[in-house]
Amino acid sequence: MISLSHYRLHITLMLLLLGNYRSGAQQLPSGISGNFEINSQYYKADSAIEAPEVKEKLLNNGFLNLNYINGDFRAGLRYEAYLNPLLGFDSRYQGSGIPFRYAGYKYEGIDVTVGNFYDQFGNGLIFRSYEERALGLDNAMDGIRVAYQPISGITLKGIVGRQRDFFELGEGLVRGADADIQFSDVIESWKDNKLRVGVGGSFVSKYQADDDLVRILPENVASYAARTNVNYGHFAFNAEYAYKYNDPFIGNGFIYKNGEALYLYGSYTKKGFGAAITAKRIDNMGFRSERSATVNQLLINYLPAINKQHTYRLVTLYPYATQPNGEMGISGELYFNFKSGTPMGGKYGTTIAVNVSSVNDIERTPAINDTIGYETKFLSLGETKFYQDASVEVTKKLSKKVKVIGTYIYQVYNKDVIEGKNGFGLVTIHSGVVELLWKIDDIHSIRTEFQHMLVNKDKGSWAMALIEYSVSPNWSFAFFDEYNYGNEDSDHRYHYYNGSFVYTRNSNRFSLGYVRQRAGLLCVGGVCRVVPASNGVSLSVTSRF
Secondary structure (H helix, E strand, O other): OOOHHHHHHHHHHHHHHHOOOOOOOOOOOOOEEEEEEEEEEEEOOEHHHOEOOOOOOEEEEEEEEEEEEEOOEEEEEEEEEEOOOOOOOOHHHOEEEEEEEEEEEEEOOEEEEEEEEOEEOOOOOOOEEOEEHHHOEEOOEEEEEEEEOOOOOEEEEEEEEEEEEOOEEOOOEEEEEEEEEEHHHHOHHHOOOOEEEEEEEEEEEEEOOOOOOOOOOOOEEEEEEEEEEEEEOOEEEEEEEEEEOOOOOHHHOOOOOOEEEEEEEEEEEEOOEEEEEEEEEEEOOOOEOOOOOOOOOOEOOOOOOOOOOOOOOOHHHOOOOOOOOOEEEEEEEEEEEEOOOOOOOOOOOEEEEEEEEEEEEEOOEEOOOHHHOEEOOOOOEEEEEEEEEEEEEEEEEOOOOEEEEEEEEEEEEEHHHHHOOOOOOEEEEEEEEEEEEEEOOOOEEEEEEEEEEEEOOOOOOEEEEEEEEEEOOOEEEEEEEEEOOOOOOHHHOOEEEEEEEEEEEOOEEEEEEEEEEOOEEEEEOOEEEEEOOEEEEEEEEEEEO
């Protein structure tokens, strides 16, 4: 639990930040910056869509960031208030306080941070500390971070601390080191070479006491990773391999199997064309600082999703979440930009983006030793399909004032695996989207979206229409309706109406709207949280200074 001494430090730091005020000053010192945000919703029960009754009626998530920089010194804090947390956020966020505060400095190549910090080693396969506010995810480290750059091109890092666990700290102690060398910056003769090569390596361990009365659990769990990046002209390549020693915890069923991860990325880009391919293999790579942690709690590492992160609203009904216990996948993307005046480009040019991805289980055979759980060959692909998608997006400017975007998306979604459900199997989805932007003049514009989704099972097919009217730079009005017209149960063919009004002035933004939210998953970067059905009025205020 965060001790009283932490809050004394918070108060001291606040006084330090505000100590630069001059008597009668009307503005913050130039060294201070920050931002404020509050999201509120008034809830009304809606039995039709299973939106629950909320006793408090009004729920709020809010925070204030303050950052101070003076030369090589920096300090900051974040005050957060969940009174009480919005539906869909973990109830353990309930309350208010200052869970994030830090101070640091840079001097002659060394960079020191004490308190809270975020960082990432390589692609994050064994360590990534970050915040994703929309998911209620914040695994900020609380401890010490030291980075040292003895010469240009070499960076050394060391970290030690505990992770944020809502308004407390996790029990586990996380320690790590990382080294990165970019040879093109280190070797003088390579600096003008088209070939640029870098290598890196990481080591991370966690410690948690063994208090299990039945099992004998490892108290120290180590992991390591090695990576390289190569760039030559239009080509780029990145690879990372990670290994984690046996780490029995609730997420893998307390098996004693070691974990592995491989991430590969290659691309070719030139003017008007781009191609990229990504592949990864994950095997028992869940890594948390406490054995009992679940969902998005106390994650030490990050396992990036390789499929395209769709943003159109209906398509987000079936997002993919990375399966840390085992998956193997590949994705590819092509990008074409046809110039104006060409047969494909027409008068104003045309852009086409094509993306495909496929993710399967890894091949598994029962282990002779039950405590291992299963055995697998390193590059063996399992038969079970987790997720597959293919999309084509065409962007075309029809005139100086009108632009249209047409998208087709095909998905195969294993609902049983991704959502932990039973009896659904593979859901097949075909989606079409037409987005139209009409810039009436320099101030007024209208944007529309028409989406249609054909679904072979689950809740059936959907349709959606949106219209947004903007008066630059201050006003925006939007309305959309999602209609589950294909539900097999005619009594559940609901409309989900949403309307919003947004006013923006300089760095301040106010949003007021009516929300009838369908239940589902909200995913960012392959990490998800469950969003329950809700009905009510929402208010959002954001400000930067």
